[in-house]
Amino acid sequence: MEQLRRRIGVMGGTFDPIHHGHLVAASEVQSVFGLHEVVFVPTGRPWQKADQEISDPEHRYLMTVVATAANPVFTVSRVDIDRPGATYTIDTLRDLHAEHPDADLFFITGADALQNILTWKDTEEIFELAHFVGVTRPGHELDTSGLPDDGVTLIEVPAMAISSTDCRTRVAAGAPVWYLVPDGVVQYINKYALYPGGDGR
Ligand code: ATP
Ligand code: MG
Numbered sequence: 001m002e003q004l005r006r007r008i009g010v011m012g013g014t015f016d017p018i019h020h021g022h023l024v025a026a027s028e029v030q031s032v033f034g035l036h037e038v039v040f041v042p043t044g045r046p047w048q049k050a051d052q053e054i055s056d057p058e059h060r061y062l063m064t065v066v067a068t069a070a071n072p073v074f075t076v077s078r079v080d081i082d083r084p085g086a087t088y089t090i091d092t093l094r095d096l097h098a099e100h101p102d103a104d105l106f107f108i109t110g111a112d113a114l115q116n117i118l119t120w121k122d123t124e125e126i127f128e129l130a131h132f133v134g135v136t137r138p139g140h141e142l143d144t145s146g147l148p149d150d151g152v153t154l155i156e157v158p159a160m161a162i163s164s165t166d167c168r169t170r171v172a173a174g175a176p177v178w179y180l181v182p183d184g185v186v187q188y189i190n191k192y193a194l195y196p197g198g199d200g201r
Pocket of ligand 1: 012014015016021022025108109110111113114135136137138160161162163164165166
């Protein structure tokens with residue numbers, strides 16, 4: 001009997017913090033594509049955000065672990081945070097391909113990030129290493145002009161108008177992020193006083 005190739009989703013992100021938009025998108029793609037596993041990959045230093053303050057990679061990694069711990073098919077990889085220098089998706093995919101040479105990789109990305117794909121380096125090799133799954137994201141139109149037809153599938157995920165930027169702004173302003181991020185992530189943010197506001201709170 002022929003062995004079914006392992007199908008692995010790859011969800012890259014800054015995850016500063018991880019929120020329910022990320023988790024719903026990963027869960028939906030996992031179900032629609034019958035993925036055996038979804039690997040969350042917190043970025044090291046994302047080159048797109050080089051000019052922004054980003055939380056310590058260990059905090060972002062641990063929040064991602066806390067958020068995904070209960071799901072048996074969600075895992076977290078350190079490949080990007082352990083690689084020195086800026087994070088490029090091509091390196092993420094090369095590393096994961098080396099770790100799982102017999103698996104098909106599905107790179108999951110929101111509408112905003114999909115738009116940037118053509119500006120990434122080594123686009124051709126990227127599409128050889130993974131199939132891309134573009135997911136809807138409120139406030140961002142999915143525009144696939146210029147992307148290879150067979151390399152990208154678009155799917156609609158339940159709309160979650162949540163962004164990490166909004167979560168950080170809310171925490172800094174003293175507004176709740178309960179139910180926007182998993183409970184353990186709310187507690188993690190409080191424990192380490194991440195995203196402090198300007199009022200000395
Ligand atoms: P920030 O506001 O700091 O940019 P973010 O909310 O965009 O954070 P990222 O870590 O930048 O989160 O996103 C990682 C991936 O998750 C990207 O592909 C992004 O498009 C996708 N994504 C983020 N939020 C959502 C959402 N609410 N629905 C669907 N996809 C999302
Ligand atoms: Mg973003």
